[in-house]
Amino acid sequence: MTSPLSWLEIDLEAIRSNIRLFRSRIPHETSLMAVVKGEAYGHGMEPVAKAALEAGADWLGVFSLDELCRLREAGLKHPVLLLGYVPVNDVAEALRLDARITVSSLQTLEAASKAANECGLEARLHLKLETGTHRLGMEGEELQKVLVKIQADDRLILEGAHTHFANIEDTTEHDYAGGQLERFEQLLSMIRSKGFQVPKPHTACTAAAILFPKTYFKLVRVGIGQYGLWPSKETYLSAIKKGSESMDLKPALTWKTMVAQVKDIPKGAYVGYGCTYRTTRPTRLAILPIGYYNGYDRLLSNTGHVLVHGMRAPIRGRVCMNLTMVDVTDIDGVELEDEVVLLGTQGEETIDAQQLAAWAHTINYEVVTRADPRAPRIIINDE
Numbered sequence: 001m002t003s004p005l006s007w008l009e010i011d012l013e014a015i016r017s018n019i020r021l022f023r024s025r026i027p028h029e030t031s032l033m034a035v036v037k038g039e040a041y042g043h044g045m046e047p048v049a050k051a052a053l054e055a056g057a058d059w060l061g062v063f064s065l066d067e068l069c070r071l072r073e074a075g076l077k078h079p080v081l082l083l084g085y086v087p088v089n090d091v092a093e094a095l096r097l098d099a100r101i102t103v104s105s106l107q108t109l110e111a112a113s114k115a116a117n118e119c120g121l122e123a124r125l126h127l128k129l130e131t132g133t134h135r136l137g138m139e140g141e142e143l144q145k146v147l148v149k150i151q152a153d154d155r156l157i158l159e160g161a162h163t164h165f166a167n168i169e170d171t172t173e174h175d176y177a178g179g180q181l182e183r184f185e186q187l188l189s190m191i192r193s194k195g196f197q198v199p200k201p202h203t204a205c206t207a208a209a210i211l212f213p214k215t216y217f218k219l220v221r222v223g224i225g226q227y228g229l230w231p232s233k234e235t236y237l238s239a240i241k242k243g244s245e246s247m248d249l250k251p252a253l254t255w256k257t258m259v260a261q262v263k264d265i266p267k268g269a270y271v272g273y274g275c276t277y278r279t280t281r282p283t284r285l286a287i288l289p290i291g292y293y294n295g296y297d298r299l300l301s302n303t304g305h306v307l308v309h310g311m312r313a314p315i316r317g318r319v320c321m322n323l324t325m326v327d328v329t330d331i332d333g334v335e336l337e338d339e340v341v342l343l344g345t346q347g348e349e350t351i352d353a354q355q356l357a358a359w360a361h362t363i364n365y366e367v368v369t370r371a372d373p374r375a376p377r378i379i380i381n382d383e
């Protein structure tokens with residue numbers, strides 16, 4: 001077996017601790033869904049799902065059927081909601097794997113009806129209601145037709161209805177989210193007035209789970225928070241403003257690489273493609289075998305830092321496809337194959353996902369989800 005050039009350490013005790021924290025904040029009768037789409041936001045789906053369930057999550061949320069297949073192969077029999085799109089041809093397979101299916105169009109509903117009747121199975125459906133995000137979701141006439149069809153088909157069970165907020169983590173003003181919540185409640189009343197119980201309505205993502213208990217209904221969908229990350233600075237500020245007890249979220253992911261060469265270059269030397277950096281003093285560089293191929297963003301060029309011996313080493317020149325150069329002139333004794341932290345803590349220093357995201361003009365969600373998808377995830381603090 002070859003040695004990895006980059007690897008991620010995933011602290012399952014951090015995941016469990018974050019899940020316990022959310023569990024303790026929501027009412028007992030409200031279910032807690034661990035959202036593990038996107039390879040558990042880059043952390044590795046199966047181990048995270050198991051840790052979350054151990055710690056008190058009782059539902060799992062994924063985007064696609066292939067993710068559900070993997071959870072079932074891993075022996076997890078818990079309720080799983082497919083939050084995304086199921087191609088019409090795959091609906092039968094989803095039912096056989098006991099999926100809860102999100103219905104956001106009449107076509108999917110018709111496919112569910114056909115598949116349920118052909119397989120002799122019940123289809124547990126969650127209607128995605130359009131409340132203003134204008135992503136997946138239904139309203140108006142289409143929704144009415146869907147309700148009529150469900151009413152007419154005994155194999156279709158309307159278990160849930162949900163929506164997703166467009167503007168809850170990007171602002172400290174939550175009027176738009178409030179409007180969406182109102183719209184959701186109107187649609188839910190309309191559906192219930194037709195005789196449906198809808199036992200599991202849900203709207204809350206992490207930001208809503210932290211800020212607004214009135215969004216909980218009967219299930220809360222926690223993604224980014226279970227990984228120990230705040231959805232945004234705005235969410236953090238809103239939490240402080242509301243005086244809600246601060247949440248002690250623990251980041252679960254550390255991303256590492258190693259030193260592939262140490263070299264001394266003179267004052268006035270250029271570093272990397274485009275000669276975008278020129279040294280202002282005799283400089284010691286460490287060359288790292290990590291680049292944009294590994295999801296280490298090229299926007300970090302001449303901007304980001306890494307941790308070596310517990311100190312910050314600034315990136316010099318451009319991030320290449322497979323290599324990055326950092327300045328270790330002020331860090332004593334750096335040697336070949338010394339461990340380097342790209343994201344996480346080393347000694348007293350931390351580079352968190354929010355910081356990397358700011359340097360790369362993106363959000364922490366994207367940073368962790370794209371952290372070297374092909375690199376091994378090494379589990380620590382497994383039980």
Ligand SMILES: *Cc1c(COP(=O)(O)O)cnc(C)c1O
Nearest residue numbers: 035083164205206221222223224
């Ligand atoms: C990804 C996703 C979530 C989780 O959002 P976080 O902000 O990560 O908590 C919740 N609901 C839906 C529909 C999603 O797609």
